[in-house]
Amino acid sequence: xxxxxxxxxxxxxxxxxxxxxxxxxxxxxxxxxxxxxxxxxxxxxxxxxxxxxxxxxxxxxxxxxxxxxxxxxxxxxxxxxxxxxxxxxxxxxxxxxxxxxxxxxxxxxxxxxxxxxxxxxxxxxxxxxxxxxxxxxxxxxxxxxxxxxxxxxxxxxxxxxxxxxxxxxxxx
Numbered sequence: 418x419x420x421x422x423x424x425x426x427x428x429x430x431x432x433x434x435x436x437x438x439x440x441x442x443x444x445x446x447x448x449x450x451x452x453x454x455x456x457x458x459x460x461x462x463x464x465x466x467x468x469x470x471x472x473x474x475x476x477x478x479x480x481x482x483x484x485x486x487x488x489x490x491x492x493x494x495x496x497x498x499x500x501x502x503x504x505x506x507x508x509x510x511x512x513x514x515x516x517x518x519x520x521x522x523x524x525x526x527x528x529x530x531x532x533x534x535x536x537x538x539x540x541x542x543x544x545x546x547x548x549x550x551x552x553x554x555x556x557x558x559x560x561x562x563x564x565x566x567x568x569x570x571x572x573x574x575x576x577x578x579x580x581x582x583x584x585x586x587x588x589x
Contacts, residue, residue, distance in 0.1 A: 423437040423441065423462070423464040423466075423476060423478055423484075424437060424466070425437050426440050426464065426465040426466055426467060426468065427466075427467055427468075428467070428468050428469055428580065429469050429470060429580060434465070434468065434586065437464055440464055440465035440573075440587075441462050441463070441464050442457065442462065442463045442464075442570055442571045443457065443461075443462050444456070444457030444458045444459055444460065444461040444462065444463070445457065445458055445459055446463065446570040446571070447568060447569050447570050448463040448475055448569065448570060448571045448572075448573070449569035449571070449572040449573070450473050450474075450475055450489050450572070450573045450574070450575070451473070451489050451574070451575070452489070452527075452538070452561050452562060453475075453487060453489040453538075453539055453559060453560075453561060454559065454560045454561070454562060454569070455475045455477055455487050455558055455559050456558050456559075456560070457477055457558065458480075458558070460480035461477060461478060461479055461480055461558075462477075462478045463475050463476070463477050463478075463571075464476045464478065465573050465586075465587075466486060466488075467488070467575075468573060468574065468575040468579055468586050469575055469580070470575070470576060470577055470580055471490050471491055471492045471575075471576075472488055472489060472490030472491075472492070472493075472575060473488070473489055473490070473573060473574070473575030474486050474487060474488035474489070475487050475573070476543075477543075477545070477555075477558060479545050479555075483543065483544040483545035484543045484544055484545055485541060485542070485543035485544075485545040485546060485555055485558075486540075486541065486542050486543050487539055487540075487541055487559050488539065488540045488541075488542075489538060489539050489575075490538070490539075490540075491529070491536075491538070493524065493536075493537035493538070493540060494537070495524075495537055496513070496515055496524050496537070497513050497524070501513055503526075504523070504552075505523075505552075505553060505556055507556075507557075507560075508561075509527050509528055509535075509561075510525050510526065510527040510561055511525070511526045511527070511535065512524075512525050512541075512556060513525075513526070514548065514552075516548050520542070521542075521546040521547065521548040521552070522540065522541060522542040522546070523540070523541040523542075523546070523552075523556065524537050524539070524540055524541075525537070525538060525539035525540075525541065525559075525561070526538065527539075527561050538561065539559065539561070541556065541559070571587065572587065572588045573586060573587055573588075574586060574587070574588060
C-alpha cells in the first residue's frame, strides 16, 4: 500500500533521480534533510521525494496509506495572514495552519541558520492531515535541529552542489 503512494524522487525540471524503493526508509527511523528530521514509526515509510536547488522534501507514508510531505527550504514565501496565530508551538518552531477547500497545509517558522529571525523553513501538506488536533501526532514526526545534533539513519541533501554533482544527494 505504501509503495503506491510513493513516486520516484525527482530533481529540477521533474527529472527522476531513481526508484522510490531505493530511497525508502522504514520506521522506526530518523531521516534527515538539512535541519529537518522526519521520524517514521513502525509501519510507516519515509521516501525522498524531491531534491532541488533551494528545497527538498520527504514523503512520509502512514500505515493507513495516507501521506504527508515535509518540504524543507530557504526561500518559502510567508503565507500567514495578518494577525494569524500559530496552531501549534514546539520549542522554537511555530506551525501555522492553512485550509483551502478540503486541503490542509502547515507552514513552519523557526530561527534560521543565519540569524535568530523566524523564517518559513518547512511546508507540510498531504492526505494524512485533517486540520484538527489529531494533526499534532503527525506534526510530531518532524523536528528541527539538524543532522549535526542527532543520529540519522539516512541523510539527504539538496542545493547547487548536489544538482551539479559536486556533492552526493545522500550522505553517511
